[in-house]
């Protein structure tokens with residue numbers, strides 16, 4: 402893990418110039434984000450993020466993802482346990498993040514008991530938790546009723562919504578309901594027309610200088626088509642965001658860190674708090690990856706994001722559970 | 725059933741009419757099962773031809789959950805955990821394409837047509 406320094410993103414101002422940044426690690430607890438000068442950056446360590454935030458008068462928020470509560474297979478016999486550990490780590494942070502986002506796959510099988518356990522675990526968090534579903538959260542026979550009954554209040558359509566915090570605009574998109582089955586296509590996720598029309602209106606009145614943070618479970622860029630790791634109509638969504646100076650896309654789903662920067666757009670996938678998945682194409686299928694028990698905590702984690710008013714990008718801090 | 729069938733065949737040779745009667749002796753329904761394994765993110769077999777009245781049972785042999793959803797919603801399972809099963813009886817002839825709602829690139833097809841047609 403030492404050779405992977407996602408925290409470097411915030412320090413390397415030249416990243417946008419390079420046009421593309423791609424790096425990877427197996428998994429993590431969550432990601433700390435700092436929003437500064439309208440642009441989210443990830444920071445190196447939780448302590449650093451907090452320091453940067455205090456200096457600048459910005460704020461931090463934290464991303465957790467893919468907790469898969471209910472999973473109990475050899476790759477992690479106690480996914481609820483590692484989720485609780487991640488939450489305990491968040492609560493121990495010297496400067497608590499302003500709020501938490503969970504980018505989906507809260508549960509493993511959309512069962513009521515799993516949602517109950519996850520909710521109970523998240524009750525320990527002092528901050529508001531913004532959630533979106535992963536495909537594992539809408540896998541009940543009623544097409545997501547279990548999720549929407551619980552988390553759909555006050556949202557639009559099939560659970561999408563937006564909110565503002567500290568001058569940044571957050572858009573929570575849902576791309577787990579309209580999958581294009583892979584009969585003739587790649588089997589990618591879809592946002593769907595209704596949501597895209599809503600999104601177009603949602604951002605219409607915003608100033609181009611407003612930092613935009615987009616949340617979605619599946620990546621909004623095609624990480625690996627053969628495994629369905631992408632969203633077919635994401636280009637249309639990103640088109641509505643072209644005029645903005647800073648757009649940060651935060652995804653889950655693939656249980657590992659991948660990043661890409663294209664001009665003002667930056668894409669980041671997060672680690673899982675439950676189990677790692679193989680790098681694209683490195684295994685016959687994208688199932689849970691078993692690592693030696695003593696290594697599991699190093700591949701799970703959380704991400705903190707730091708917002709500092711100014712001109713630098715949002716800063717991300719990856720914190721492995723084992724750190 | 726087997727010894728009797730063998731006896732009939734042995735005694736009368738390949739008399740098509742008699743052979744055809746044998747499988748109809750029990751009533752239609754659960755006596756006509758077919759199995760599909762879900763293994764390593766694949767439906768196996770990916771294409772299955774069955775006679776009307778056949779009950780097809782999918783069994784998930786993977787560590788990952790999968791589901792079975794007909795593309796127009798004619799039938800669908802909840803998420804199947806490891807070793808979970810889902811059964812569907814096919815009465816109407818036709819082609820039924822299905823996919824996994826958790827991994828939509830996983831697809832399969834059931835073709836229902838009367839035997840011998």
Ligand SMILES: [Cu+2]
Pocket residue numbers: 765789790791824825826827828830
């Ligand atoms: Cu599947």
